[in-house]
Amino acid sequence: MQTRQTSLSLCLALLVMTAACGDRKAGTDGTVGTTGTAVRVTDVSLGRALGADKAVSDSTDKFRPTDTIYASVATDGTAQSATLRAKWTFEDGQTVDESSRTIAPSGRERTEFHIAKPSGWPAGKYKVEVFLNDQSAGTKTFEVER
Amino acid sequence: MGIFDKLRKNDADKPKADFSDVQSGSSSTAAEPAAPLPPLETPTGTSGQSGTYVVVSGDSLSKIAKRYYGDANKWNRIYEANRDLIKDPDLIHPGQRLTIPGA
Numbered sequence: 001m002q003t004r005q006t007s008l009s010l011c012l013a014l015l016v017m018t019a020a021c022g023d024r025k026a027g028t029d030g031t032v033g034t035t036g037t038a039v040r041v042t043d044v045s046l047g048r049a050l051g052a053d054k055a056v057s058d059s060t061d062k063f064r065p066t067d068t069i070y071a072s073v074a075t076d077g078t079a080q081s082a083t084l085r086a087k088w089t090f091e092d093g094q095t096v097d098e099s100s101r102t103i104a105p106s107g108r109e110r111t112e113f114h115i116a117k118p119s120g121w122p123a124g125k126y127k128v129e130v131f132l133n134d135q136s137a138g139t140k141t142f143e144v145e146r
Numbered sequence: 147m148g149i150f151d152k153l154r155k156n157d158a159d160k161p162k163a164d165f166s167d168v169q170s171g172s173s174s175t176a177a178e179p180a181a182p183l184p185p186l187e188t189p190t191g192t193s194g195q196s197g198t199y200v201v202v203s204g205d206s207l208s209k210i211a212k213r214y215y216g217d218a219n220k221w222n223r224i225y226e227a228n229r230d231l232i233k234d235p236d237l238i239h240p241g242q243r244l245t246i247p248g249a
Contacts, residue, residue: 054175081179086172096165103176111174122163 039077039105041084041137044130046071054110061142065120071128071140072112075105085131086113091124100131196227201242207235214246223247 047056048067056072063069071086085100097115113128121144130138199210207221215223225235227245232238 054173075176088170090163090165094162094165097168097170099170099172101172101174102179103174104179105176109174109176111172111176113170113172115168115170117165117168119167124163 039075039079039082039132041073041130041132042076042108043074044071044128044138044140045074046128046140046142050112050114054112061140063121063142063144065117065123065144065146067121067144068114068116069121069126069142070112070114071130072110073130073138074108074110075103075132076108078106080104083131083133084111084113085134087129087131088115089127089129090122091126096126196248197246198243199246201238201240201244203240205238205240207232207238210244210246 045056045059047060047070048058048063049056050070050072051057054072055074056070069088073084073086075082075084081102082105083100083102085098087098088096090096099113101111101113103109103111113130123144123146125141125143127139127141129136199214201210207224208218211221211224212218221235224244224246225232227247231242231244238244
């Protein structure tokens with residue numbers, strides 16, 4: 001009986017140690033902040049409108065000059081602090097806008113960035129690049145048509 | 147002037163688009179990071195590591211202990227260091243200056 005209890009205790013101890021090792025691995029694999037699991041960008045999508053969950057409800061890569069353009073960035077992971085940045089550029093790299101947002105993600109989250117231009121977007125090809133803690137995490141190209 | 151020079155000149159002559167009126171914003175389903183710790187005031191004791199903290203609305207000893215020691219269970223250290231000010235450890239008031247013993 002005692003041997004059985006000892007074996008059970010050993011198994012439990014091993015389980016705890018394995019779990020601890022797993023956490024440490026996650027922590028060195030791009031973890032942001034001091035605790036939590038690695039945060040990563042899982043999707044970047046573009047559209048003309050957003051839902052309440054910050055996901056685009058009208059996904060497209062073709063816009064009209066009067067459109068507000070939304071980039072919805074999906075992330076997964078937990079951190080005390082992570083900074084997302086969206087850099088929007090036009091054709092040969094001319095910067096259109098650059099903005100960032102610092103979040104404390106907890107699991108799956110969505111962060112949206114949007115741009116609008118009251119005088120109308122010039123027709124042409126555009127690009128939005130998303131950075132997570134200053135590391136490029138995704139790029140989307142789109143076009144504004146006359 | 148070669149054809150490449152001409153093309154390069156045409157590119158240079160092309161006026162840049164004006165994006166000065168672009169409006170931008172962002173929002174997220176994620177929470178915003180917690181506000182940074184308020185700094186301790188200049189140490190008042192002989193130990194260079196202790197300091198004072200001014201209680202703000204919503205504070206509790208365990209919250210302050212969590213902030214400064216990383217462990218809410220260490221609230222008793224702050225309580226013991228401020229027995230003259232705190233009669234009931236569950237009741238602290240905004241504006242009270244608490245001594246925070248060094249970690």
